[in-house]
Amino acid sequence: MASKKWSVPMRVYHWLNSLVVTLILITVVLRKTVLDKYLVNGKIQGFLTGKGIEIDKDVTMKLAKIIRSEMWEWHYIFGFVLAFLIVLRIILFFTKSGKLVIKDAFSFLTKNKKDNYWVKLLYLAVYLSIFIISVSGVLMYFYKDLGWTHDTKETLESIHVAVMNIIIYFIPLHIIGIILAENEDESGVTSDMINGGGEDS
Numbered sequence: 001m002a003s004k005k006w007s008v009p010m011r012v013y014h015w016l017n018s019l020v021v022t023l024i025l026i027t028v029v030l031r032k033t034v035l036d037k038y039l040v041n042g043k044i045q046g047f048l049t050g051k052g053i054e055i056d057k058d059v060t061m062k063l064a065k066i067i068r069s070e071m072w073e074w075h076y077i078f079g080f081v082l083a084f085l086i087v088l089r090i091i092l093f094f095t096k097s098g099k100l101v102i103k104d105a106f107s108f109l110t111k112n113k114k115d116n117y118w119v120k121l122l123y124l125a126v127y128l129s130i131f132i133i134s135v136s137g138v139l140m141y142f143y144k145d146l147g148w149t150h151d152t153k154e155t156l157e158s159i160h161v162a163v164m165n166i167i168i169y170f171i172p173l174h175i176i177g178i179i180l181a182e183n184e185d186e187s188g189v190t191s192d193m194i195n196g197g198g199e200d201s
């Protein structure tokens, strides 16, 4: 039986990964907007002042952080799912569908250069980013258990946040790229990622 372009595990990986990355980004947006600790602290202080109650700002800041941490737990839950998924993707690199991206990305080194090999190089950069963000995230989560200092955790966090930017720029570019491909020479790429597509050439 002819094998499909995308195997079932590759398709499941792609859509689960897209979902989990989106959910993680939502936790980041919430942390930076409605659940920002200064904003929540300001709301608590405003409420207390209205009731004629005075409580030290440092105490209410702790309360603001507790409220935020309820939501931020999801960052860790989805984070561990993302870390599990990238391990799955590494295993998939040893399968026919999974290594397609490497074959196409480095086709410029061969006589059979693919037109859009640079898109595949970008995909490899994204996989590397997801790997780095997962490793730094898991290490930050366990930094106390590993006996590391807060400074080390801060260094990991700066790597984690810098890599996030690559993912943030990638997503809209990826979606625009898919829309262009669907409207030009590669129509059907999205349904291929859903139904597996035809036999790989």
Ligand code: HEM
Binding pocket: 021, 024, 025, 028, 031, 075, 076, 078, 079, 080, 082, 083, 133, 134, 135, 136, 137, 138, 140, 141, 157, 160, 161, 164, 167
């Ligand atoms: C798309 C993937 C991810 C993105 C975009 C992302 C984004 C971020 C951002 C922006 C921060 C800094 C928050 C701040 O202090 O302002 C952060 C912190 C953190 N992230 Fe992630 N993250 C991702 C994946 C993960 C994963 C896979 C884990 C692993 C469990 C993880 C664990 C952590 C931890 C432990 C912190 C430190 C939180 C703290 O000290 O309060 N993240 N992440």
Ligand code: HEM
Binding pocket: 014, 017, 018, 019, 021, 022, 098, 100, 101, 123, 126, 127, 167, 170, 171, 174, 175, 178, 189, 190, 191, 193
């Ligand atoms: C609704 C949103 C999305 C759609 C419609 C979509 C669609 C697609 C399609 C059609 C492909 C196959 C492209 C090809 O044949 O060259 C693809 C590949 C890929 N997508 Fe997405 N995608 C979405 C979201 C995401 C997100 C959020 C990420 C990660 C942050 C992502 C990462 C990737 C990667 C890494 C590949 C390469 C797969 C491989 O060859 O290993 N996608 N996507």
